[in-house]
Amino acid sequence: MAEHIQVLTTAGSEEEAERIAALLLEKRLAACVQVVGPVLSSYRWRGELERAREWQCLAKTEAALYEQVESAIRAVHSYEEPEILAIPVLAGSAGYLRWVSESVAGAG
Numbered sequence: 001m002a003e004h005i006q007v008l009t010t011a012g013s014e015e016e017a018e019r020i021a022a023l024l025l026e027k028r029l030a031a032c033v034q035v036v037g038p039v040l041s042s043y044r045w046r047g048e049l050e051r052a053r054e055w056q057c058l059a060k061t062e063a064a065l066y067e068q069v070e071s072a073i074r075a076v077h078s079y080e081e082p083e084i085l086a087i088p089v090l091a092g093s094a095g096y097l098r099w100v101s102e103s104v105a106g107a108g
Contacts, residue, residue: 002101004089009073009082010041010054014108017055019076029069030059031103060100063088076106 007030011017014037021033037055044050044073066086073084089097 002091002097004097004100005061005066005086006089007057007059007066007069007073008062008085008087009057009059010039011082012052012054012066012078013019013051013059014038016073016076016078017057020057021059023072023076024057024059024061024069024082025082028104028107029060029065029072033061034058060089061104062089062101065104068107 011018011020014035017035017037021030021035024033035057036053038053039056040049040051041054043096059069063086071082073082075087
């Protein structure tokens with residue numbers, strides 16, 4: 001069975017998050033992308049404390065596709081250094097994980 005991951009990124013607008021989701025799905029790099037938000041993010045950037053309203057994208061995919069997912073996100077993302085994190089899926093229902101793998105088949 002393939003190793004599965006959830007890739008998390010944030011975007012500065014709902015529209016940008018939806019563009020990222022559409023691109024990942026169109027390229028078959030993700031089986032599902034949930035857009036959640038807005039969320040309030042507080043962080044340090046270039047020595048300053050910042051706050052921003054953001055939207056999260058949670059993409060379900062296979063670990064073998066991570067580099068392609070990251071590259072696709074960077075290609076359309078407006079941030080200088082976007083948050084892109086791969087979170088391992090330790091367990092999941094066999095049927096759901098099979099669906100994820102079938103949905104991204106042929107992407108690599």
